[in-house]
Amino acid sequence: MKACVCFLLMCVLAAQAEESPKILTLSKVMNELKKIQQGLTNSNKTWFNSPATNDLKDCCVASALECFRSKVLHLSVSDEKLKKSQRSVHHELRKSFIVDSVSCTPQETQKAQCKSCEAYTMVNSRTFVDNFKTLLQKRSMPVKRRDLKSL
Amino acid sequence: MKLLFLTLFFGNFCTFSASSDPKINCLIINLDYVNCTWSEHQYNYSLKGGFSYFDIEDCPEYETANGVNVACMLPYKERTQRFNTLKTSLYRDDGSLVTEQEHMLKEYVKLNPPTNLSVVEKKDAELWLYWNVTKNDNCIESEVRYRTDQNNWKDTTPGVRTTYSLPFPSNKQYKFQVRARITSSCGQSKFWSEWSESVTWGTEKAFNDTVFSPESLGSMSVTSLVLYAVGATILLVILSCLLVHSERLRIILIPVVPNAGRNVSNYLAALFDNYDGNVEKWLSMPKDLENGFKPNFTERACPVREYKIFSQSSSDSESILSNPTDVSSDYQSMHRYSSASTIPGSAEPLQTQNPSQVDNPV
Numbered sequence: 444m445k446a447c448v449c450f451l452l453m454c455v456l457a458a459q460a461e462e463s464p465k466i467l468t469l470s471k472v473m474n475e476l477k478k479i480q481q482g483l484t485n486s487n488k489t490w491f492n493s494p495a496t497n498d499l500k501d502c503c504v505a506s507a508l509e510c511f512r513s514k515v516l517h518l519s520v521s522d523e524k525l526k527k528s529q530r531s532v533h534h535e536l537r538k539s540f541i542v543d544s545v546s547c548t549p550q551e552t553q554k555a556q557c558k559s560c561e562a563y564t565m566v567n568s569r570t571f572v573d574n575f576k577t578l579l580q581k582r583s584m585p586v587k588r589r590d591l592k593s594l
Numbered sequence: 595m596k597l598l599f600l601t602l603f604f605g606n607f608c609t610f611s612a613s614s615d616p617k618i619n620c621l622i623i624n625l626d627y628v629n630c631t632w633s634e635h636q637y638n639y640s641l642k643g644g645f646s647y648f649d650i651e652d653c654p655e656y657e658t659a660n661g662v663n664v665a666c667m668l669p670y671k672e673r674t675q676r677f678n679t680l681k682t683s684l685y686r687d688d689g690s691l692v693t694e695q696e697h698m699l700k701e702y703v704k705l706n707p708p709t710n711l712s713v714v715e716k717k718d719a720e721l722w723l724y725w726n727v728t729k730n731d732n733c734i735e736s737e738v739r740y741r742t743d744q745n746n747w748k749d750t751t752p753g754v755r756t757t758y759s760l761p762f763p764s765n766k767q768y769k770f771q772v773r774a775r776i777t778s779s780c781g782q783s784k785f786w787s788e789w790s791e792s793v794t795w796g797t798e799k800a801f802n803d804t805v806f807s808p809e810s811l812g813s814m815s816v817t818s819l820v821l822y823a824v825g826a827t828i829l830l831v832i833l834s835c836l837l838v839h840s841e842r843l844r845i846i847l848i849p850v851v852p853n854a855g856r857n858v859s860n861y862l863a864a865l866f867d868n869y870d871g872n873v874e875k876w877l878s879m880p881k882d883l884e885n886g887f888k889p890n891f892t893e894r895a896c897p898v899r900e901y902k903i904f905s906q907s908s909s910d911s912e913s914i915l916s917n918p919t920d921v922s923s924d925y926q927s928m929h930r931y932s933s934a935s936t937i938p939g940s941a942e943p944l945q946t947q948n949p950s951q952v953d954n955p956v
Contacts, residue, residue, distance in 0.1 A: 466732050470779050497679045497698055500647055577700065580781040581677040585731050 465540045469583045472535050473576060475528040479518060480572045482525040489519050492563040493570065496577040502547035503557035504582060510560035511575045512536040518568050541582070615693040618682050620668075621785075622699055624706045624728055628668040630682055638662040639692060643682040645675045650683075673729070676700050677781065703783035705729075708736060708756075708772040711793040721760040721795060725772050730756070733780035737773050739789070742766040767796040 491514045494507035515532050535541070547555070566574065616632040616639065623629050630641060630653075640663065644650035653666035670676075680697040708725040715721055727734045737752040743766055750758065754777060760768070772790045776783040837844050869876040 466779075473779055496677050497700075498646060499677075501674065577677065577781065580700075580779060581674050583780045584674050584733060 464538075466583060468535050468538060468541060469579055472532050473579050475532050476572055476576050476579070478528050479515075479520060479525050479532070480569065480576075482520045482522050483568050483572070484519045484521050486569045487567050489517070489568045490565045491517070491568065491571045492560050493566045493574045494558070494560075494563045494578065495574055496581055499578070500555045500557065502552045502555035504578065505552070506557040506560075507563075507578055508536060508541070508582070510563065511571075511578065513560065514571070515575070518572070616684060618684060618693070618695045618697075620680060620682065620697050620699060620702065622670060622676055622703045625670060625673055625676075625703065627670050628680065628699070629665060630668060631665040632684060635659070635662050635664055637686055637692075639684045639686060641666040641668075641682060641684055643668050643680060645678040645680050647678060648675065650681065676703060700781045701784045703776055704785045705734065705774045705776070705783070705787040707787045707790040708774050709790065711770060711772060711790055713768070713770060713793050713795040715763075715795070719762050721763045721768065723758040723760070723770050723772075723793070725756055725790065727756055727774050733776055734774050735777045737775075737786070738770060739772075740768055740770045742768055747771075763796070765796070767794060769794050 492510065493514075494503075494510055496507075499507055512533055516529050518529060520526060520529065616634040618630055618632050618641075620628050620630040620643075628643070630643065632639060632641075638661070640656075641653045642650055643653065643666070648671065651668070653668060655667040656663040657665035657667070668680075676699045680699055681694070682697065683694045684692040686692055706728045708727050710724075710726045712724050713721055714724070723738060725736070727736060732754050735752045735754050736756060738750045738758045739747045740750075740760070741747045742764070752775075758770075758772075769792050771792045773786045773788065775786045837847065
């Protein structure tokens, strides 16, 4: 009995511990993106495929994040320090607790038929970063199991 | 030309119709439901709505005024729904579509105010404020404001914690309030919640413009005033009874001031009538004492002699004084002087003492 209680307690603690690194990492990435957005150059001249968060299925968040992550290094910035921020964002979003979609099983993700990065609409770099930040804000929200109809 | 005129007319008509469509405004309330209102109430409209990738539903609950629907409460099933597009449609009673509109509600959230505010003073002279927020996670930030007595409110920096500490509070009354919103890391809401119910710590100022001001007196209830008056009366009665029956208490609280009265005035009259104001004669003082009050009085010096101690035996404990006759003669002269300088009645102890037994030389 005691072993079961200890095991359950450890599971709860582990779940909570996993939430904190995700929040910290997302906050760090968001701060870096804010700096990058302030230092963008040729905003209307560079265009990127960008998922729009308001039109994104929940089970496609992970693939959309990967789309943003892959393009972030191509943003045109004015400062060498901002290039370092770009590399930081590119690296941090590789972490498993960011990429893994907690709310969707692999079957649900496959059923969602998420778009590839190139299928998304082209937007300028400023809108690209705005959409990127919005997706990270959505990723920061506590996630629950959902109704399958929403897929 | 006629075709152009007709095109322009109908084009303007369509534009006019579109601009006269009711404007639908939606706001997410406490992440519990979506409150949608519309600008026109001349017809009884019905609404259908839903977030993208969720079902479009008939409005389950309306708010009515004067018999027509004026607002709709749509369900809000998941906390991330506000990142999706909300599609709403308004219909007339006959089922005809009036307008369709889409809304981006990520920032249009208004939370309920925080609750259960409490203040605790800790041992190290710090005030700690605690409260609960509606959805307790890292996406809700709170802002505290406080004021002392009736001064202006002071705002603090918002944070995700549900505690606030104020070091070294002064001896005043503090009033605290808290409000909440979604943080920027989770898509900051445009609106703060309403301020919470306030919580108070400390005592209000007891002088100047508080207790004795007409406003403060007016604010005291009649019952409180009557109770205070009755209590004061009872206390006065008890004290009066104690003073009457307890002589000891009366003497302590009201010390008796000696009153000379008529006898003293008669007594003093004899000083002036019989002794012509001469206080010494009136008091029947001895002559020596009387001389002591004269300005040219000189006191005789009292000679002091030293006694040498020498031992006549081998033992150290014994000691014999020097010639006692010197002592007696000196003592007799001392006796004469001492008896002249002391008040009669106090020289008896010296007269009875044996001069040969002086043990402690100076």
